[in-house]
Amino acid sequence: MTRVAFITHGRPGQVGDGVERLMGVARDAGVELIVGPDEAARHGLEPHGDPFDAELVVVLGGDGTMLRALRTFLGTRIPVIGVNFGRVGFLSSMQPDELEVGLVRAFRGELEVVRLPTIELENGDAAHIAVNDVVVTSGELGRMVELEWAVGGEDLGSIPCDGIICSTPSGSTAYNLSNGGPVLMWGIDAMATTFVAPHSLHARPLVVPRGKDVVVWNRTPDVPVVVLVDGHRVGEAPPGGRVTVRLGDAHTLLATLPDATFVSRYRAGFST
Incomplete structure (x- = not known):
């Protein structure tokens, strides 16, 4: 990955220092982090680039934020991967404490993309x-x-x-x-x-x-x-x-880490 955009929870406080951590991972990986106007206003950043030029979108939020991102990029070829800063987070590939390790893998291309109707x-x-x-x-x-x-x-x-x-x-x-x-x-x-x-x-x-x-x-x-x-x-x-x-x-494109399978998410989210 060389260009990555991000979308966050509607309440900035919900993601804590998630944006700063994402910026750090992108910087260390040599990835250009695109900042759209909405996210710039939400987090006090300078807008940078066009999110629709990204190769991947990182979501910091819950399933509602994932849904918003999937809808936003519907019809493009840009997949969406999530870090769960919400409650259930069934659509997310990783938890907040896994952000650095998980995103490094994602930026290296260790992804599977699921087409969802x-x-x-x-x-x-x-x-x-x-x-x-x-x-x-x-x-x-x-x-x-x-x-x-x-x-x-x-x-x-x-x-x-x-x-x-x-x-x-x-x-x-x-x-x-x-x-x-x-x-x-x-x-x-x-x-x-x-x-x-x-x-x-x-x-x-x-x-x-x-x-x-x-x-x-x-x-x-x-x-x-x-x-x-x-x-x-x-x-x-x-x-x-x-x-x-x-x-x-039309299909949405959900990106996942290879080990964040549907069954593993189902087991963690609904079987206990």
Whole structure:
């Protein structure tokens, strides 16, 4: 590596002296550290270079910061590697006490890059891309909604529930997991669909392959549903409205150290 950019947690204090340590590793390795305008303002530094000219992006933060970085560099050929300054840090390759050793290895090119699928959303005339998940949920707190759904053009009936989650493999360990959905190992080209608090004994999570659209209709007569992309509200579907999701053509590029495998992260994060 010769040029590396970085993205940090939205609260500068969260990463402690992480930026200074990163700068030291880059300096010792002869790597040009690119400082984008947002990070310069956040940490009192001088802007330097264009982050989109980087060969690698280092994230100092948690999974939320990783998500922001993956979205920012979506569609480029720049992979993203994380140092966990958050809580779970499932998408990160190393912990803060491993920063120096881990980044030296990364800058030497000791990396594996995983291509992770995205989800395309259509809601009326609006279109969005999700890195983690698309959530269709009740627009009124405490009100159940009736969602009809179909996969690949085949109807699967209506489910009274609080909502439905459609998640990528990278998003399957987030809101999807907390609602009892399946964890999708990286490398699986599919999305998980999981209902939130279904009032039914027959609503089960479903793993949907590429090429199958998931269509959700709001069949609640008097309650709109809210559509969220990666946790951000992007629109509504009124009674009778519909939302369509499918695996997208774009992929995010997650860089990992060879020993920071999916299974090792899963074991450390969720098996104890």
